[in-house]
Amino acid sequence: xxxxxxxxxxxxxxxxxxxxxxxxxxxxxxxxxxxxxxxxxxxxxxxxxxxxxxxxxxxxxxxxxxxxxxxxxxxxxxxxxxxxxxxxxxxxxxxxxxxxxxxxxxxxxxxx
Numbered sequence: 001x002x003x004x005x006x007x008x009x010x011x012x013x014x015x016x017x018x019x020x021x022x023x024x025x026x027x028x029x030x031x032x033x034x035x036x037x038x039x040x041x042x043x044x045x046x047x048x049x050x051x052x053x054x055x056x057x058x059x060x061x062x063x064x065x066x067x068x069x070x071x072x073x074x075x076x077x078x079x080x081x082x083x084x085x086x087x088x089x090x091x092x093x094x095x096x097x098x099x100x101x102x103x104x105x106x107x108x109x110x111x112x
Contacts, residue, residue: 013056014044017082021047043072051077056084066093078102 014032021030025047033043044054051073055065060083069079078098084090094102 009056013084014054017045017054021045049078051079053081058086060085062093
């Protein structure tokens with residue numbers, strides 16, 4: 001796959017993720033991050049609580065995608081990698097400690 005077609009595939013995947021996140025968080029401001037060729041780091045999908053790194057390849061490197069999200073996550077956002085191998089279901093990956101924090105916040109909100 002050429003560089004251009006790979007970028008287009010990534011853009012299509014990011015748009016699909018924005019749509020999916022909006023379905024479950026309709027009131028949240030969710031959009032594709034600004035992508036810069038200069039190498040300036042920006043989230044693939046901008047949303048209130050997560051730093052999303054989106055990857056769609058023949059075979060994604062989930063650990064590398066999560067590492068990239070962790071390195072770029074601002075304080076107060078959970079880093080998450082949302083990866084999709086060709087012809088396979090998508091997977092969301094995050095650190096266990098972050099996942100437990102997320103569950104604790106959800107549980108506290110549910111118990112109110």
